Amino acid sequence: MDFLNNTFDKVQAIVSRVEKKLAPVFEQLDTIENANQLKVLNAFREERVSTRLFMPSYGYGYDDIGRDSLDRVFARVFETQDAIVRPQIVSGTHAIFTALAGLLKPGNSMLSITGAPYDTLLDAIGITGEIASSLTSLGVSYSQIELDSDNKIDLNALKAALLNDSNLRVVYIQRSRGYSWRNALLPEEMRAAIELVHGTSKDAVVVVDNCYGEFTCIDEPTTHGADVIVGSLIKNPGGGIAPTGGYICGRRELIEEIAFRLTVPGIGKEVGSYASSYAPFYQGIFLAPHVTIQALKTAVLFAGVFEEFGLNTMPASTARRSDIVQALRFPNDKALISFIQRIQSVSPVDSFVSPEPWEMPGYADKVIMAAGTFVQGASIELSADAPICKPYTAYIQGALTYSHGKIAVMEALNSIEGGSLHN
Numbered sequence: 001m002d003f004l005n006n007t008f009d010k011v012q013a014i015v016s017r018v019e020k021k022l023a024p025v026f027e028q029l030d031t032i033e034n035a036n037q038l039k040v041l042n043a044f045r046e047e048r049v050s051t052r053l054f055m056p057s058y059g060y061g062y063d064d065i066g067r068d069s070l071d072r073v074f075a076r077v078f079e080t081q082d083a084i085v086r087p088q089i090v091s092g093t094h095a096i097f098t099a100l101a102g103l104l105k106p107g108n109s110m111l112s113i114t115g116a117p118y119d120t121l122l123d124a125i126g127i128t129g130e131i132a133s134s135l136t137s138l139g140v141s142y143s144q145i146e147l148d149s150d151n152k153i154d155l156n157a158l159k160a161a162l163l164n165d166s167n168l169r170v171v172y173i174q175r176s177r178g179y180s181w182r183n184a185l186l187p188e189e190m191r192a193a194i195e196l197v198h199g200t201s202k203d204a205v206v207v208v209d210n211c212y213g214e215f216t217c218i219d220e221p222t223t224h225g226a227d228v229i230v231g232s233l234i235k236n237p238g239g240g241i242a243p244t245g246g247y248i249c250g251r252r253e254l255i256e257e258i259a260f261r262l263t264v265p266g267i268g269k270e271v272g273s274y275a276s277s278y279a280p281f282y283q284g285i286f287l288a289p290h291v292t293i294q295a296l297k298t299a300v301l302f303a304g305v306f307e308e309f310g311l312n313t314m315p316a317s318t319a320r321r322s323d324i325v326q327a328l329r330f331p332n333d334k335a336l337i338s339f340i341q342r343i344q345s346v347s348p349v350d351s352f353v354s355p356e357p358w359e360m361p362g363y364a365d366k367v368i369m370a371a372g373t374f375v376q377g378a379s380i381e382l383s384a385d386a387p388i389c390k391p392y393t394a395y396i397q398g399a400l401t402y403s404h405g406k407i408a409v410m411e412a413l414n415s416i417e418g419g420s421l422h423n
Helices: 008-021 023-046 065-077 092-103 119-125 155-164 187-200 252-262 279-308 333-345 402-418
Strands: 082-086 109-112 141-144 168-174 205-209 228-232 246-250 326-329 367-370 383-387 393-397
Touching: 008 023, 008 279, 008 402, 023 065, 023 279, 065 082, 065 246, 065 279, 082 252, 092 119, 092 168, 092 205, 092 228, 092 246, 092 252, 155 168, 155 187, 168 187, 187 205, 228 252, 246 252, 279 326, 279 393, 279 402, 333 367, 333 383, 333 393, 333 402
Parallel strands: 109 141, 109 168, 168 205, 205 228
Antiparallel strands: 082 246, 228 246, 326 393, 367 383, 383 393
């Protein structure tokens, strides 16, 4: 390792000092882990999970008990009436689009109240581009409200939109920051908006993109009234074990509508086989509370170390968190690229590869990614990415173990000490 040289003692001393300072934060994270682990364990016990549920299924998948039980486990964990958990969902973006397309019909409108969604959803919704199958091309109208000056949901603007749009069907909330310099929304921060929607419109439902946020808090958006939450299994709820997949949890009648889009109207979630074992998905959700906190502790340590050197971080090391993403700001593109390459060098997979910025599909700017993960694209594993544009900001997330995350922090710190992140 690069840091195993004559600067190692200095690097280790800095990290140890930061860890001691952050001990109260780590204790709070342990409390969250314990509460969520109990919640998941209870769901397993209540659904009587056994090894027979791990068996593969074939063909149409009628009466697939492993699939159906997994749906019920997720529904219990996320406090909803029903769920769709499928390995055939290829990404979080796919899961979100499936939910939106299932709920929105021609003539309906969709309102995002956290500004523009992730870049990968822009074409799918129809905000940019002319893709024939986008939501807007199918007769759905789209509008958005920006967060207020405090990066909170603008309730006044939301109320006006609710009163002025009788066709409003979906009010959309993005929990995580995406490529934005803001904190993720805490579940309780969504409550006032959700209550306003439900109290003003009899037809509108609240859909929350829950990606990166699961198990970072004791409660979830559904605890505070969200109608549907959506996420990816190669992020937090897969626990680093799930090899693919996504989930959609919510009210039973809404899940039925979405299931008709997932497969075909009239059949919905009654079909869908999986010729591999369901065990990784059960094991993944069971491990998720612990693995998520390992990732959060890594993020906290990154923030604490960067703050020691006067660099900008979001969130701050002592802030409450609602996703696993840590934003770190750099003085120039050279320092940003150097940092991402440093993270790749401490990855367990492809550590010998040096990533470069490229034109990634779905993104407006060139993007550089460090992703030496066992599961391609699994951001619950240690990874980092950044659009190459001002202000130069890296978004780091994941680490299956805090020990691995700490090694990555020490590598980055060694780079700071050497000046490469300042030049």
